[in-house]
Amino acid sequence: MIDLNADLGEGFGRWELTDDEALLASVTSANIACGFHAGDPATMRRVCEQAAAAGVRIGAQVSYRDLAGFGRRAMDVPAGELAAEVAYQIGALEIFARAAGATVSYVKPHGALYHRTARDAEQAAAVVAGVRLSGTPLPVLGLPGSALHAAASAAGLSIVEEAFADRGYRPDGNLVPRSEPGAVVTEPAEVVKRAVGIARDSRVTAADGQQLTLRARSLCLHGDTPGAARLARLVREELTAAGVTLRAFA
Template sequence: MPHIDLNSDLGESLGAWTMGDDAAMLDIVTSANVACGFHAGDAAGILSTLKAAAAQGVRVGAHVAYPDLAGFGRRSMDVASADLRADVIYQIGALQALARVAGTTVRYVKPHGALYNTIAHDQRQATDVIEAIRAVDASLALVVLAGSPLVAWARDAGLTVIQEAFADRAYTPQGTLVSRREAGAVLHDERAVAQRMLRLVREGVVEAIDGSLTRVQADSICVHGDSPGAVAMARAVRDELAQAGVTLQPFA
């Protein structure tokens, strides 16, 4: 039987600012990428999300990012290697401590936003992130953009690599994500997205923004927790896959 992981970015509320519905998403996903305070999230909220994930049996990963609260981690940064390595170590360590108190364990790392997109192709910053993960715990898996150069760089460094596809994002014919600055970059039709992800699991392809098919080999599917209608979309994807006989299970 085919199987796939379903993940979402959670723990991103900050003070009086609420982002997404963590409780509802944790009833749907199998893995939770939990913010570490650099792009979003405060300590109390992150701890609450971790406790809820532990109660639901959802696997937890560190959603590390550039230090960019104002830009929600979506602004590219040319961070010096020493700073980037230390930033990633700091974030993983903070989440590990909170997770321990919450009764769970950090099992993987998934970079967020601009950091995720940058290290998919920038070998210098990718190496910094890889070295930081290895310095903390080389058994932590790294979630990466499916088909990107980072796949080989991380594997060559000895990390377990989880290739990821995005349910609610448009793809270019080359298999990369369409920039959020472009029209049509974020998808909103629940039914279409669910059918699109079923085809991904069955055939290993997604329809690109120009209508062509692009090959995407994925171990996990992400539904962004901050998107409008995120919970309904995640549930539609899960239901579509389950009804087709696909097993939903965490990769970690």
């Protein structure tokens, strides 16, 4: 049994990046951009309504305030400021989730914030403080063994281990940086193979050929990967064929 999540609502105004409706037909959890790296009020509202109608769980994908860089540029944000910004993003999405008859079920950092909180205890604690400030003890989705999960556990929040079908892994279990070759996996057959290997066998091949053990409760596909909607459909079909049940963790 595994959850399948994807990043949704990653557009702004008339600019659309993700095929939200198509992705919602395949995933069980939706990481919805909250306006800091992508997304705007109308987009957040629309995707929350679509997710609620599809029975897909809604997650707040929080980010550094970086629309121009899509939240993928390294930034230094004071801990108190970051906590407030995380709470702000969760609160904004919660308005639209409730209006759609649903609720925000979990939190996942995006891009540079995701990678920073995997290793930076102070920034990880700030994100967790933001979750607590939002008023709801939401589960935190992230890399197994990360500083973020350590901070969340210390604060009494539930943690959900995540793995990626369309990203390369280093031998230490961290993701290959997007600035390096092999960071993103786009070949459909390889994405599907990795997804089944992670979900069924808790195994994935690292960039150097080593076999890694990855125990994950949720499997991610990036919504901005070329052909993401088709990849999500293929992954869901192959996971089901392999005897894996897809079910939201939240």
